[in-house]
Amino acid sequence: MSEYEWDNQIEYLTQTRGLYYNDDYLEFLIQKVWKIHEPVKMVDYGCGYGYLGLKLLPMLPKGSSYTGVDKGEALIEKARQILAKLPYPTEFIREDVEELDLAEAYDVAICHAFLLHMKNPETTLKKMIRSVVHHGKVICFEPHWSANMANYRFEGLEQSSVIPLGILQKLYEKDCEQHGKDGNIGIRVPALLSQLGLKNIECRVSDKVNFLDPTADQAINEELFNALRAEGIGHPPGDREKTLDQLMQRGLTADEAKRQYEAELLLSNEFSISSWLTYAPNMKISFGTVVK
Numbered sequence: 001m002s003e004y005e006w007d008n009q010i011e012y013l014t015q016t017r018g019l020y021y022n023d024d025y026l027e028f029l030i031q032k033v034w035k036i037h038e039p040v041k042m043v044d045y046g047c048g049y050g051y052l053g054l055k056l057l058p059m060l061p062k063g064s065s066y067t068g069v070d071k072g073e074a075l076i077e078k079a080r081q082i083l084a085k086l087p088y089p090t091e092f093i094r095e096d097v098e099e100l101d102l103a104e105a106y107d108v109a110i111c112h113a114f115l116l117h118m119k120n121p122e123t124t125l126k127k128m129i130r131s132v133v134h135h136g137k138v139i140c141f142e143p144h145w146s147a148n149m150a151n152y153r154f155e156g157l158e159q160s161s162v163i164p165l166g167i168l169q170k171l172y173e174k175d176c177e178q179h180g181k182d183g184n185i186g187i188r189v190p191a192l193l194s195q196l197g198l199k200n201i202e203c204r205v206s207d208k209v210n211f212l213d214p215t216a217d218q219a220i221n222e223e224l225f226n227a228l229r230a231e232g233i234g235h236p237p238g239d240r241e242k243t244l245d246q247l248m249q250r251g252l253t254a255d256e257a258k259r260q261y262e263a264e265l266l267l268s269n270e271f272s273i274s275s276w277l278t279y280a281p282n283m284k285i286s287f288g289t290v291v292k
């Protein structure tokens, strides 16, 4: 067991990445939206096990290269192992992004589910921008938790009884106030990119809507169910008093904490492989052109 928490999350990462985008949508972004028709040098900040490299390299023009940066030793090792089996030029840097300043050497700086873990995302974005050449691109795939939570539907359950949106929205805002990390960073990135001088800024939303269907092929259903569980859906909330305390420390009133606890408990009791569930993760994909 590594001391670095993300090194122990490889299974969670590999199980859940498939929930967000269909491959045809990523191809569409590369070809029609970003119009990448020549080989590019891409750097992925907080690359984890190399998810974006694995997905994008086969879709990018031949000759494109991928550099992955991450703090996790086990993650970088895993990324090296996976990408070594494929015929693409890759490089990996194990480093804390807060300690790192890459030279201006890349056409595209990209990140996925990374800025939400940064206490100071502006500083990180500045680094990403500095590592990109004039007219290069910065592309950020980041979550927007409030939209994410609004995008579940459990057949047979009243949505507000299992996902109290107002309480969750408050919880995310309080967490951000207390720790600086913003689970809704995805919807903020366009403004940050503009404030940092990028041009032609646009924002898209992830396309995938997952549908858990008990009448579908069992193996497919099981894989999706496991991914949804790994995403955190239907986890039992744990000890009641401890959970209530934690929720109140995070800024909820006693009533709100009780309501949130009950919602989590109800969902954990009701959600099973036989549920009909529709879920759209609602990642925001923001991008802009670097002008130096």
Ligand SMILES: C[S@@+](CC[C@H](N)C(=O)[O-])C[C@H]1O[C@@H](n2cnc3c(N)ncnc32)[C@H](O)[C@@H]1O
Pocket: 006, 007, 013, 017, 045, 046, 047, 048, 049, 050, 051, 052, 069, 070, 071, 072, 075, 095, 096, 097, 098, 111, 112, 113, 114, 117
């Ligand atoms: C949610 S994971 C996303 C990983 C990958 N981008 C993906 O989507 O599969 C967040 C990643 O950010 C990395 N990370 C967090 N803080 C970091 C830092 N200060 N420097 C480098 N990597 C960092 C973690 O090690 C982890 O791999």
